[in-house]
Amino acid sequence: MRQTGMICKRIVAFVCFSLLLLASGTAFANETLVVQLTGVDARALSYIRENIVPSFEAKYGITVELENVDWANRLDRLVVRTAGGVPPDVFMSGAEHILELVQNNLIAPIDEELAAWEEADDFFPATWGSSTFRGVHYGVPFYTAPRIWWYRISLFEEAGLDATQPPSTWDELLNAVRRLSRYDGETLVQFGYSLQRINPGDQWSAIQDWVVYLWQAGGELVSEETLEPLFDSPAGREALRFVVDLRDAVVGPATELPFDDWGNLAFSRRASAIYLAGPWVPSEFHGPLRSEMDDVAAFWQVAGAGGPASVVFTDWLGIHPASKNKELAWRFIQELTSAQALVDMHMHNGTLSPRRSTVSDYVAELPLTRYMYMSMDVMRPYPVYPNPDKVMKEWHDQYVKVMRGEISVEEGLAEAARLWAALSQ
Numbered sequence: 001m002r003q004t005g006m007i008c009k010r011i012v013a014f015v016c017f018s019l020l021l022l023a024s025g026t027a028f029a030n031e032t033l034v035v036q037l038t039g040v041d042a043r044a045l046s047y048i049r050e051n052i053v054p055s056f057e058a059k060y061g062i063t064v065e066l067e068n069v070d071w072a073n074r075l076d077r078l079v080v081r082t083a084g085g086v087p088p089d090v091f092m093s094g095a096e097h098i099l100e101l102v103q104n105n106l107i108a109p110i111d112e113e114l115a116a117w118e119e120a121d122d123f124f125p126a127t128w129g130s131s132t133f134r135g136v137h138y139g140v141p142f143y144t145a146p147r148i149w150w151y152r153i154s155l156f157e158e159a160g161l162d163a164t165q166p167p168s169t170w171d172e173l174l175n176a177v178r179r180l181s182r183y184d185g186e187t188l189v190q191f192g193y194s195l196q197r198i199n200p201g202d203q204w205s206a207i208q209d210w211v212v213y214l215w216q217a218g219g220e221l222v223s224e225e226t227l228e229p230l231f232d233s234p235a236g237r238e239a240l241r242f243v244v245d246l247r248d249a250v251v252g253p254a255t256e257l258p259f260d261d262w263g264n265l266a267f268s269r270r271a272s273a274i275y276l277a278g279p280w281v282p283s284e285f286h287g288p289l290r291s292e293m294d295d296v297a298a299f300w301q302v303a304g305a306g307g308p309a310s311v312v313f314t315d316w317l318g319i320h321p322a323s324k325n326k327e328l329a330w331r332f333i334q335e336l337t338s339a340q341a342l343v344d345m346h347m348h349n350g351t352l353s354p355r356r357s358t359v360s361d362y363v364a365e366l367p368l369t370r371y372m373y374m375s376m377d378v379m380r381p382y383p384v385y386p387n388p389d390k391v392m393k394e395w396h397d398q399y400v401k402v403m404r405g406e407i408s409v410e411e412g413l414a415e416a417a418r419l420w421a422a423l424s425q
Contacts, residue, residue, distance in 0.1 A: 001078055001424070005025075005331070009220075010037055010347065016160075019325075022217065023407070025180055027186065031061075031062050031063060032062065032064075032065055032192075033056075033064045033065070033066070033090070033325050033328050033329065033332060034064045034067065034081075034086070034087075034088040034089050034090075035064060035088060035089065035090045035091070035332065036063065036067045036068075036069060036073045036074070036077065036078065036088035036090070036091040036092065037067070037068045037069070037091075037092050038068075038069055038070065038091075038092040038093065038094075038150065038315070039068075039070055039071055040068055040072060043345070043349055044345040044346065044349055046067070047341075047344055047345050048336065048345070049066065049099035050334055051189075051283075051341075051344070051353065052332075052336060052341060053066070056331075056332060056335055057228075058062050059328075060138045060328060060331075062203050062236065062325075062328065063209065064107065064332070066259035068142045073208075074091075074092075074093070075097075075100070075246075076281055077097055078091060080105060082183040082320070082322065085230065085272060085322075087106075087320040087322045087323065087336075089319065089320060089323040089324075089325045089326075090317055090318070090319060090320075090329045090333060091317070091318060091320060091330055092142060092315060092317055092318075093107075093315070093316060093317070093318060094130055094313065094314060094315035094316060095130055095140065095313050095315075095382055096130075096254070096382055096383065096385060097133070097384075097388075098133050098138060098139075099129065099133060099227070099384040099386060100383055100386075100388075101138070101318075102133050102136075102138065102140050103405075105319070105321055106321070107138045107139070107318045107319070107321065108138070108318065108319045108320065108323070108326070109137065109138055109139050109320065109353070110137050110138060110139070110217065110318070110319065110330070111136060113301070113330050114140075115358040117334070118336075121332075122303065122355045122356050122357050123140075123141050123190075123354050123355055123356070123378075124141075124144070124354055124356060126146075126312050126314075126376055126379040126380065126381060127141040127144045127197055127310070127314040127354035127381075128141060128310065128314075129317055129380070129381020129382075130314040130315070130381050130382065131318065132314065132381075133384060134224070134225075136142055138316075138318050138320035139316035140316055140317050140318075140334075140337050141314045141315075141316050141337070141354035142314075142315050142316050142317050142336070142337060142342075142354070143315055143342070143346050143351040143352060143353065144311045144312055144313070144315075144351075144352050144353075144354040145279050145314070145351065145352060146278065146279075146300075146310065146312040146372045146375055146376065147185065147208070147209070147276055147278050147279040147310050147311050147312070147313075148276070148277075148278075148298045148299070148300040148310060148370075148372060148381050149166070149274055149275070149276050149298060149299050149300065149302065149309055149370055150220075150251060150267065150275045150276075150277055150281045150296060150297075150298045150373050151163075151166060151274045151275070151297055151298065151299065151410070152267070152272075152273050152274075152276070152296065153294075153295050153296070153297055154269060154270075154295050155175075155270070156180070156273065156404070157271040159176075159179045159180050160179070161176055161179060161180070163297065166297070166299035166303060167302060168299070168301050168303060168304070169303060169304075170302070170303075170304050173193075173200060173230070173246075173274075173302060174242075174245060174246065174306075175356040176192065176250050176273075176274070177192035177193040177246060177249040177250060177253075177273075177274065177409040178192060179192070180192030180193070181193075181249065181250050181251075181252055183252060183253060183254055185299040185399060186253060186255045186256060187254060187255075187256040187258075188250070188251065188252070188256065188257050188258060189252035189258065189271070190271055190273065190338065191260060191266050191271060191272035191273065192249060192250050192251070192272075192273050192274065193250050193258055193272070193274045193275075193276075193353060194265075194266055194267055194276070194277075195244055195247060195250055195257070195260055196260045196261060196266065196272075196275070197209045197264070197276060197277070198210070198211065198243055198246070198385040198403075199260075200399065200400040200403050201259075202402070203392060203396040204392065205352070205392065206289075206396060206399055207244075207392060207395055207396065207399070208311060208313075208382065209253055209276055210239060210243055210399075211239065211311055211383070212276070212309065212310050212311050213233060213239040213243060213304065214231060214236055214239040214240050215306060215310075215311075215380060216241075216302065216303055216304035216305075216306050216307070216308065216309050217235040217236075217238045217239045217304045217305055217399060218235045218304070218305050218306030218307075219231060219233050219234075219235025219236050219238075219304055219306070219399070220233075220235075220383075221383045221385070222381075222383050222384075222385045227384070227386055227424055228421055228424060229272050229385075229417045229424070231413060232413045232416070232417035233308065233418075235305075235408060236302070236413050237409050237413060238303065238321040239299070239304075239329070240306075240399075240402060240409045240412070240413060241409050242304075244403065244409070246400065248309065249287055253417045254319070256339050258271060260272060266280070268284060268289060269414055270292075274295045278372075279351055279352045279369070280374060281296070281368070282366055282368035282369050282371075282372070283349070283366075284294075284369065285365045286365075286367075287291055290356075292370065293367070294362040295306050297371070298368070298371035298372075298375075300374070300375035300378055301308075301378065307379055307381055308378045309369045309379075310375065310378055310379055310380070311379065311380060311381070311382050312376070312379035312380065312381060312382075314354060314382075315406055317333045317336060317337065318333075319333070321324075325359070329343070332379060337355075338373075339353075339355050339357045339358050342352055342355060342358055343358050343361050343394070345363070347362065347365060347366065352369060352372055352373075359373050362412075369397075369405070385419075385420075385424065386423070386424045387423045387424065390423050391419070391420045391423050394416060394419035394420060394423065395416045397416075398411075398412040398413070398415050399412065399416070405423055
C-alpha cells in the first residue's frame with residue numbers, strides 16, 4: 001500500500017540522522033526503559049515523573065527516560081528511533097493510527113499479556129477499539145473521549161421544550177434545533193446546534209461527527225476486511241443530507257453567524273443550545289464555568305434507521321516490537337494504566353479514564369462525567385483506514401463543495417469514494 005511506501009521513505013530520509021546519533025554514542029542500554037508519550041499535558045506528565053517513574057526505577061533497578069512529543073511529530077520521532085536501532089520501549093498512539101503502525105511493524109501484539117491480566121476486564125469494551133486491528137490487540141487504553149450531545153437546559157426551557165425529554169430521533173433533533181435557533185433580523189444570535197465541528201473549515205471534526213450519523217443511518221465508513229470505502233451508499237447519502245439539514249436548520253434566514261470556534265465556543269457562552277462534543281465540555285463546566293454546571297445535561301440515544309450510535313476516541317500505550325525490555329515495558333504500562341494512576345492523572349485534565357472501577361470516583365468529583373459513562377454502550381471506535389491525512393483531505397474537499405451547494409450529495413460522496421479508494425491502493 002502507498003501508506004507503507006510513505007513510511008519507508010520517512011525511514012530513508014531519517015536514517016542518516018539516526019546513524020549520526022548512534023555514531024555520537026547516543027544509544028540506550030537495556031537498563032534504560034524509553035517511554036514516548038504524545039501530547040500529555042503538564043499535570044499528567046508531572047504526576048508520571050514524580051510518582052510512577054521513581055517507584056518503578058527503585059523496584060526494578062533501571063532508569064526510565066520519558067519523551068513527550070506532539071501529534072504532529074510523533075510518527076517522525078518513532079521512525080527516527082526505529083531506523084537508528086533505538087526505538088522507544090513503550091509509546092503512545094490513538095484513533096486511526098493503529099493501521100500504519102501494524103503495516104510497518106512498529107507495534108507488538110499483546111494478546112498473550114492481556115490474557116494473563118485480570119484487570120483487562122475493567123476497561124470499557126469500546127475503549128479497546130482504537131488499539132485493535134482485525135481482532136489482535138496492540139495497546140492498553142490510556143484515556144478516552146466519547147462524543148455525546150451536550151445541551152443547555154435553560155435554553156430548552158426558554159424555547160418551550162421539555163429539557164427532561166431531549167431528542168432521540170433525527171426528526172426530533174431537527175425540530176428542536178429549529179426552535180432553539182434565534183435570529184436578530186439576518187443575524188444568527190443563538191445556535192440551535194453548534195456548527196463548530198461540522199463547519200467546512202474543520203477538516204477532522206467534520207468527518208468525525210458525520211460518521212456518527214452515518215452509523216445511525218445503518219452505514220459504514222470503510223470495510224473492516226478490505227479497508228475500502230463503503231460510505232457512498234444510501235445510508236451515506238441519507239446521513240450527509242441530514243448534516244446539511246442540520247446546518248440549514250441552524251442558519252435559517254441568517255446571513256451573519258457569530259463566532260463558534262475552539263477559542264470562543266458558543267456553547268460555553270450560552271450562545272449554542274446543543275453541542276456534539278467530548279470530555280472538554282464537562283472539564284470546562286467543572287472548572288471556570290462551575291457556576292453554570294447545573295444548566296448542562298447530555299443525551300446519547302439519538303437514532304436513525306440503524307439505531308443509536310456515537311463515536312469514541314481512545315489514546316493508548318503499546319510496546320515496540322524491537323524493544324529489548326518487553327517484559328518491563330508491559331509492567332510499566334500496567335503501572336501507568338492502573339485505576340489510581342488514571343484517576344490521579346486525568347481527573348482534572350478534561351480526559352476520561354477508560355476503567356469501570358474509576359466511574360464512582362469521577363462522578364463524585366465531576367458529576368457531568370456520568371453522562372459519558374452512561375453512554376458507553378452505544379459507543380463505537382473510530383474506524384481505521386490507510387493514508388488518513390490524504391484521504392481525509394480528499395473527503396473534506398468534496399464535503400465542503402456539498403455544504404456550499406456547489407455539487408449534490410450524490411456527486412460529493414461518489415467523488416470522495418473514488419479518490420479515497422485510489423489512495424487506499
